[in-house]
Amino acid sequence: MIGSSSELEILPEWVHAAERVLGQPGVVVLLGASDSGKTTLGRILTDIWTAAGRTVGLVDGDIGQSSIGPPATVALAILSSHHPLPPSPCPHVLYFVGSTSPPGHFLPLILGTQSLVQTAIAQGAEIVLVDTTGLIRGAVAASLKWHKLQALRPQHVLALQREAELEPILRLVEGQSDLEIHRVPVSPKVVRRSHAARRAFREARFREYFASASRDDLEWKDLRFSRLWLNTGRRLGREELAVLGVSLQTMPLYAEAAGEEGLVFVRGAFSRATLYQVRNALQVSDVLLIDVEQLRGTLLGLHDGEGAFLALGILHNFDPEQETLRALTPLQDPARVRSVAFGSIRLDPSGRELGEAPWR
């Protein structure tokens, strides 16, 4: 987060890059390691561009150390000289990613970033600045950044680096026509944050988001599900469940078979020793067995009938027998929810991270 303006260092190379972008407006992707000052530079740049009369879309693609929306989402804020960036900006639009770290979530992260860049342009942004996660080293990082750059096709890449840490990524796109790469230095004033401080930051953002939340009941019949691909197959009747129950040594609450895959919910302990019998009974080659108690706390993305993001939720109670679920959410009007995306992390209502969701 930004310090008071008297402590803020603004390097001449940054101002030069800002002016180059003003001369050739378009999409700008900001790359840099964790704690390289990306978010702070993003604020400096949006101030310069809005002061020059431009409408700026700021897309926050950092799903961990989020600066606009809550973590696990990509967020967009539209700014102009009439609407400068407040200290804690209100997001105009959010896209649900469902995790605070990119591995395993490239598709929603890249699609979400691309979708919000397009929204920003459609809403009149002349310059769209994309802040990114600090994942820059190694093959996984190269893959993420390369695909992101392919999807966004930016006019500018702002590479904030201490030494040459971004060169392996920059090499992937260097020489691409219509792309200008600006290599700019990191401010020595950047403060590095510990792993614990980053976690505390995410928890505080979630806590703030859910501060005014209440519990709402949702019925399956009104919903579509994604990420946990529920309600896509043939639901088993009571007698078939009883057969599964013999193998599992507990009566399952619900089971369905979709193609080669089965999905079974139980409550409490069950026997994994006879999973092959469960596969045989369902006539599938793969089965996902979930204890519903372990689903509590799963981060949910609540969407309307058009697939537009409405709000985050925290799964409180999941009842496959009654085909209902109860979620904690700040959403004012839960009747608008038509689609529920299951995230990959679990939280308690105070924002504390409880680990991965059981079905990953």
Ligand SMILES: Nc1ncnc2c1ncn2[C@@H]1O[C@H](COP(=O)(O)OP(=O)(O)O)[C@@H](O)[C@H]1O
């Ligand atoms: N230009 C700057 N001048 C003074 N302090 C800075 C500057 N850039 C970053 N910082 C400090 O470093 C910390 C991390 O910067 P941040 O922009 O959040 O990095 P990143 O987004 O790359 O993780 C901030 O909390 C801020 O206090």
Ligand SMILES: [Mg+2]
């Ligand atoms: Mg940041």
